[in-house]
Amino acid sequence: MSSSRFLSLVYGSLLGTTVLLLGCWDAELTTKEGGADREAVVDTVPDAPAFDVRSVTLDARHPPEPGLLSRLRNLGVTHITLVSFGWQRAADDPQVRVDTSDGWYSESHRGIRALARRADSLGMGVILKPHLWIGGYDEQQNRSEIGFNSPEKWGRWEDSYRRFLMIYARLAAEVDADVLVLGTELSRAATTRPQFFRALADTVRTVYDGPLTYAANWHDEYEEIAFWDALDYVGVQAYFPLVDTPNPSLDTLQTRWRAHRAELAAIHRRTETPVLFTEIGYRSARTAARAPWRWPEEESGVRPDSALQARCYRAFFSTMRTAPWFAGAFIWKWHPRDDRQDPTAFTPQGKPAERVLARWFAGTRPGRSVQPGTTHAPPHRPERRESR
Numbered sequence: 001m002s003s004s005r006f007l008s009l010v011y012g013s014l015l016g017t018t019v020l021l022l023g024c025w026d027a028e029l030t031t032k033e034g035g036a037d038r039e040a041v042v043d044t045v046p047d048a049p050a051f052d053v054r055s056v057t058l059d060a061r062h063p064p065e066p067g068l069l070s071r072l073r074n075l076g077v078t079h080i081t082l083v084s085f086g087w088q089r090a091a092d093d094p095q096v097r098v099d100t101s102d103g104w105y106s107e108s109h110r111g112i113r114a115l116a117r118r119a120d121s122l123g124m125g126v127i128l129k130p131h132l133w134i135g136g137y138d139e140q141q142n143r144s145e146i147g148f149n150s151p152e153k154w155g156r157w158e159d160s161y162r163r164f165l166m167i168y169a170r171l172a173a174e175v176d177a178d179v180l181v182l183g184t185e186l187s188r189a190a191t192t193r194p195q196f197f198r199a200l201a202d203t204v205r206t207v208y209d210g211p212l213t214y215a216a217n218w219h220d221e222y223e224e225i226a227f228w229d230a231l232d233y234v235g236v237q238a239y240f241p242l243v244d245t246p247n248p249s250l251d252t253l254q255t256r257w258r259a260h261r262a263e264l265a266a267i268h269r270r271t272e273t274p275v276l277f278t279e280i281g282y283r284s285a286r287t288a289a290r291a292p293w294r295w296p297e298e299e300s301g302v303r304p305d306s307a308l309q310a311r312c313y314r315a316f317f318s319t320m321r322t323a324p325w326f327a328g329a330f331i332w333k334w335h336p337r338d339d340r341q342d343p344t345a346f347t348p349q350g351k352p353a354e355r356v357l358a359r360w361f362a363g364t365r366p367g368r369s370v371q372p373g374t375t376h377a378p379p380h381r382p383e384r385r386e387s388r
Contacts, residue, residue: 053328076361281332
């Protein structure tokens with residue numbers, strides 16, 4: 001890790017004003033892991049940032065405005081997560097195609113290098129998270145179904161995927177990324193071919209010495225992964241359903257989050273590996289708590305609800321912040337100012353949810369400014385785990 005990464009994050013006094021706008025103090029409910037005992041705790045803090053890894057996924061068609069990363073730093077963001085794609089024609093096509101040229105800026109090698117340099121100059125890190133895109137741009141994604149009926153085709157896909165992933169392993173080493181994600185939501189492949197992913201982790205470690213994880217879906221995947229012991233984090237795409245009732249209260253949302261937390265604690269106990277949310281997000285829509293994974297395009301006509309989005313984030317932060325085994329989260333997602341978004345989109349920027357992030361990411365009490373010169377320690381890399 002470069003020496004500049006270890007510089008303290010400096011926050012402007014504007015943050016105190018931003019946090020003050022939240023204007024309320026949450027009630028946090030905690031539970032003994034795996035049990036039913038619970039107690040209400042008055043939330044008179046946070047005095048410190050909620051987690052070590054406090055990331056947002058940046059999605060930029062073009063170079064973002066100069067102040068965007070500074071704004072994220074002032075929110076308490078420690079890392080920007082950058083997603084790049086390999087391309088498959090179909091879930092049963094064994095070839096992964098790679099295009100590192102100048103497509104979307106934040107997906108290109110040129111953009112990743114430039115954003116990494118800018119983040120480093122501000123005391124932030126980068127996380128690389130390769131995805132696979134199946135079919136055309138408008139096709140529904142079924143990467144979880146990638147699989148083959150013959151060993152020969154499995155072997156061809158594994159060779160092709162390894163070549164794709166090693167491109168980003170070398171790039172991760174070049175830009176000094178703090179985490180590399182080995183794959184995202186490849187449910188069938190990850191649960192039926194664990195030895196491939198173990199070997200892939202070993203191969204990646206020959207060129208990249210940072211922490212590794214895999215981004216497993218919340219639904220029928222993260223509990224079935226057999227190679228967590230070969231990685232540094234249990235990675236979860238945390239789109240857990242919360243409640244099906246309209247306009248749920250914070251207390252109701254926290255109750256559901258406590259149940260999810262207990263399940264995650266069980267995975268931590270079994271794997272002895274910290275848990276990292278490789279994605280979590282809520283739309284500013286009335287269905288945010290019922291089906292957080294749904295895209296705006298799937299629910300035309302749903303009314304915006306930015307208050308519910310903020311409340312869902314408050315339930316997540318207030319429930320998970322006390323889990324000592326929880327490493328942090330990647331928020332989905334953030335855009336440059338000129339990228340127009342649907343009013344029910346995932347991004348928290350410019351909505352009440354942004355103020356929630358400012359409070360929990362920066363660890364500042366409402367009404368108390370963080371003055372220039374205040375320091376926050378950078379996240380620490382976990383101790384290297386031996387693949388076995």
